Amino acid sequence: MKLSVLVLITALAVGLSIGLVNFHFQQSWYFMLVSFAVSFVTSFIMFYYLLEKYIYSKIKLIYKLIHNLKLGKDLKDALGEYVSTDPINDVENEVKEWAGAKKQEIDLLKKQEQFRREFLSNVSHEFKTPLFAIQGYIETLQDCLLDDPEMAVKFLQKAEKNVERLSYLINDLDAISKLESGEVPIDYRKFDFVLLAKEVMEALEDKAGNRKIQLSFKEKYMHPAFVNADREKIRQVMINLISNSIKYGKENGSTAIKIFELHDQYLIEVTDDGIGIDEKHLPRLFERFYRIDSHRSREVGGTGLGLAIVKHILEAHQQIISVRSTLQIGTTFAFTLQKIG
Template structure:
């Protein structure tokens, strides 16, 4: 509502009130009109002056501050720019909008704090397990180095295995950190995705055979598929997805790669007929260290960062990844890649 309209209604209410009181005592329409006119005019001038000087001007200043500070300007610039024609309604709108934004910011900070606590707890646990194992093996080695050389060699190999696990964990954490900060730039190049996928399957063939799992392309998906991406990083995406599929696959199972052509992208699916994943876990699969079954995850190994790395690599490419799964039937990871033209 405009200032003049607000003052007009206020003065009108005052004038009518005084006029009616005067009429009650004088019983004269003449004096009613005189008292109404004088009180209305004087009220209008007084209210307009007071509201303009002490309220409206302050509200305009507050609105200018809110509006311009939201635009990222400093205090000096915020005070000197932009005047709204209706700052009262605009202030209400801006405050509501600001309050909503702050609530979202607070909710996000709470989630980040929760994530930070979980992350530190997970990192601590992941490091402690191999470190304590190494410590135990070294202490045992000191006792049996001379008396039982064969046992000493076994403990050395076990210690080496845990050192490798620590190395993988550090490398994966370093990879995620570099992807998040942009220290690992995306080196775009045009290449045939099908040939890359076949290379990855060849490299993982022995691991798959150990679990009696078949890796394959269906014939209709083997045509040359030119994409524009970082070849080595997409190799890592495929390796992580397929290794994950092999880990949680079933004996005699299959893992297949399919490619679907979209408008300006290719949709790649890595599908298996493994144990599957319950729906309640799907939205957290790409979190760092998130494990559906911690006991089984320890048995199959890994750092718990593979899917998080996959997500970061694809987001760095400005692409997306999704997952769908049914327990006892299998899981499908799907991601997009830009066409190579």
């Protein structure tokens, strides 16, 4: 409500009240109208002056500050030209919006704090496991270096594997950090995804054979599928997804790669018939270090960062990845890539 309307209503109320009181005592319409007019004019001038000087001007200042600070201006710029014609209503709306935004910001900060604590705990755990193992092997190695050289060699080999695990962990953390900060540029190039998929399948053929898992790429998908993306990073995506399907697939099972042509994209699916994933785990599957079964995850190896890296690579391409899974039936990871004719 504008200031003039507010003052007018208030002055009318005061003038009418005084006029009616005067009429009650004087019983004269003339004196009632005179008292009404005088009190109305006096009240209007007085209220307008008081509200404008001591209240309305302060509300306008508050609104200007809120409105301009929300736009990211500094304090000096926030005191610039006034832009609202109804600051009282605008202040209410601005404060409500600001309060809602602050609540969302606080909720987000709480989630980030919880994520930070979990992340630090997971990083600490992931580093401690191989470090303690290396420490134990070295201590044992010192005792048997001269007495049992063969055993010493075995402990050296085990220590070496844990050093490699630490190296993989550090490299993966560094890769995620660079992807998140945008330090790693995306080298967009036109290439045939079908050829890349065949290369990855050949590279992982022995690994799949050790678990008696068959890798398949149906003949109908063998015609060229040209995409615009960073070939090496998409190669990493495919290696991570297929490696996961091999790790968590069942023996004598299979992993299939499928390509579906959409309007301006290709949809790529990596499907296995393995143990599947419970639905409750799906929303957190791409979080760093999130493990469904910690014991099995450590048995099959890995840093717990593979899917997080996959997600970051595809997001850097402005593409999406999704997962669907059913326990004891299998899992499908699907992502999109920009198609080039």
